Amino acid sequence: MDCWTLLELPADADARSIKRSYAKLLKSTRPEADAEGFQRLRAAYEKALQLARQRLDNRAEERRDHRSATPTSVTALVHAEHDNLHEWAQLLEIHPQEPTRPNIDAAAHRLLLGLTLHNLPQRWQQAQQLDCAQSFEAGLLLHCLERSEAHTAITLWAVEHLEWLTPWQNVAMSPWQQEALAARLLQQYQQTLQQLMAAQEEQAFIQQLSACTEQPWLQEFDRRQEWQRIVLQLLKDNPWSLLLLEQVCQLFQWSDKSGVHPEPTQDWEALMERRQQENFYRIQQLKSEDKRTSEPDILAAHLLLKPMTARQQQSLLRGSGQRDWQACHQLADILTWRYPQLIERLPQRDLYFWLRYLRRPVAAQSWVRLWAGTSLALGLNLLQQNHYSPGFSIITASLLGWVPVWIGILLMSQWIPLATRVISQDLWLSERLIPRRLDPTGKWLVLRHGLPQLVILAMFGALQGALGMLTYLGMVLLNLLEHKRLGRIDQQLSASYPWLTALHWAHWSPLQAIFLPLMLAITVFCQLYYPGFPLTTLKPS
Structure with a gap:
């Protein structure tokens, strides 16, 4: 794979495009995470810069060959082109490769032995006094490139006091060494800020962030972009207050309105959504x-x-x-x-x-269902007595079925306000008596709903005995526990005409459709063949 393919660039790309693509790819290929991939990327970057520089030199040579000028003017033009190329090299940060292991004299070598962050300032002064500062600094660079937390602290000192990674540094660094040191420093900055955020020391976080951001070596465009991306990731992964976010945005001049924000855009948009939250x-x-x-x-x-x-x-x-x-x-x-x-x-x-x-009134559908259940139980009771014809029993049961409904409406109008006054006690009882798995939302209350249900259960027991109570209780439990229904009904229609849709088959669960006919058959069987057995009546025989 050639350098252009690796950098995702055409073969005629200029130096600026090369640097931009390298900075973009460097975000996903870090030296500490993928050393081999980083070396390939770095080699491709340096090769592409070399080819771009040769192309620039060839064009300058062609321009000189086609010019007609006097020898004196030709000499002046050659010097001008040379100066121009030198300025371009400085602008594009094109540096010649430095030797990997510089020569370190004996005096500097002795000062580097046993070097720690504590004795580093003293050793640096001694190197200046012994006139081996340049050799000492070159050895210090190799010392800092080793992977160690202590060496990272020494690197921080060198960046602060020796102006490393800036145009004013005295030690010669290869591009690979600059990137390795920069990655080490950014990682250290990130760890420090992460610890401050975890400890919720927001004021110390802002102070540390400001100090890091103002470092001269972070003023270069690509490094500053990478640094802002790291801060964005910290904000994305950690809790923070609105005051902290406002201070960070003010420090970097981030603004959602002006469109000035770090990359990637999706992380910034998620941060702004979280800000609204x-x-x-x-x-x-x-x-x-x-x-x-x-x-x-x-x-x-x-x-x-x-x-x-x-x-x-x-x-x-x-x-x-x-x-x-x-x-x-x-x-x-x-x-x-x-x-x-x-x-x-x-x-x-x-x-x-x-x-x-809330003083929730009983739904109109509930009264219709109560009428239907009461009429059915009353009709079976009248048929059991054998005093009335089936037609008369059905008509009488349908009419008398409204009596408990009107009585229930009157009683509930008084009971609902009374139950609301003791809601605290009702909640206390409900939390302890109703299993959470049966009522996960806490919708049902022992006093508010339990007592009226006991009254209705007693009424069905009076009409149809133990089987009547079992039928009503089974239908209620199946309605609560079984969520599947036989069909669907339009919600607007049900709300507009509750009396018409209360008994619609779509409200029933499949188990209810099986349970009710089965219990009716058992009840009729017991009435016909075991009339004296106390299953369909609570009256003593």
């Missing part, structure tokens, strides 16, 4: 600390964000109205569908727990 959470926290709970949005924030007991929740919602419930529903919907990550920070995972405090 944190800003939303901060606003809700401020609302939850506000004392004006008469405002619907403030009441909703108090209810969902502040940890409270059931009694405190009931006290907060006392006197609430339609606007309050709408605000709670809107906040719960936003948290559920737009910012689900915030749910882990809330005191309750069920964001709709407040619905249990």
Whole structure:
């Protein structure tokens, strides 16, 4: 594979394009992660720069051959071209290859023995006094290229005091050495910032980030881009406050409006989405600390964000109205569908727990089903007595079936407000008596729903005995536990005409469709062949 293929460039690419492509590929081929791949990439980079430089020299030579000038002017032009090429080389950072192992004199070698970060300043002063500073610095470079945490600390000192990796450095470095040192330093900076973020020391993080960003060696364009990419990754992978993010954006002059942001774009967009989430959470926290709970949005924030007991929740919602419930529903919907990550920070995972405090009226479908069940049980009871014809029994049962319905409506209108007053005790009982696997959302309450169900169960026992109670109880449990239905029904139609769609077959589960006919058959069989056995009546025979 030639250098152009490896760099993903055409063969006539200029030096600027070569440097850009190399910086882009370097992000995915780091020396510490893939040393062999990095060496191939670096060799291709240097080869491509050499070819680009030769092409530039050949063009300059062709221009000189085609010029007609006097010998003096030709000499001047040659010197001008030479100076121009030298300036281009400096601009494009084209440096000749340096020897891998420079000669280090004996004095510098002795100073390098036992070198540590603690004695490094003293050894450097001694090298200057012995006039071997250049040799000492060359040996120090080789020393820093070794993989060690102590050597990384020495590299940091050299970058700060000897201006390494800048145009003002005195030691000669090959491009590979510069990239290796830069990668080592960036990794060290990243680890330091990671530790500060993990410790939630945000002020120290900003100070360290500012100090690193202001380093002269990081002012070069490609290195600065790589550094910003590292900071973006840190923000993506760690928790932070809005104040920290604002300070980082101000430091780098990042702005979503102006389009100035680091790469990759998808990570930046994810960061901005997270910023909106944190800003939303901060606003809700401020609302939850506000004392004006008469405002619907403030009441909703108090209810969902502040940890409270059931009694405190009931006290907060006392006197609430339609606007309050709408605000709670809107906040719960936003948290559920737009910012689900915030749910882990809330005191309750069920964001709709407040619905249990509503004075929810009994659905119209429930009254129709109660009428149907009562009429069926009453009709079987009349047929069992053998005093009435089947037609009269059916008509009478259908009419009398409405009596328990009207009585139930009257009683429930009084029971619902009463049950709401003892909601705290009801919740306490429900959490301990109802298994979580049967009611994972906490929808059902022992007092609010259990007592009316016991009354209905007793009524069916009075009409059809033990089998009647078993039939009603089985139908209720199958409706709660079996979620599959025989069909579907339009929700708008069901809401608009509840009386017409209450007994529609689409509401039934397959098990209910089997269980009810089976229990009816058993009940009729017992009425015909075992009339004295206490299965279809609670009256003593």
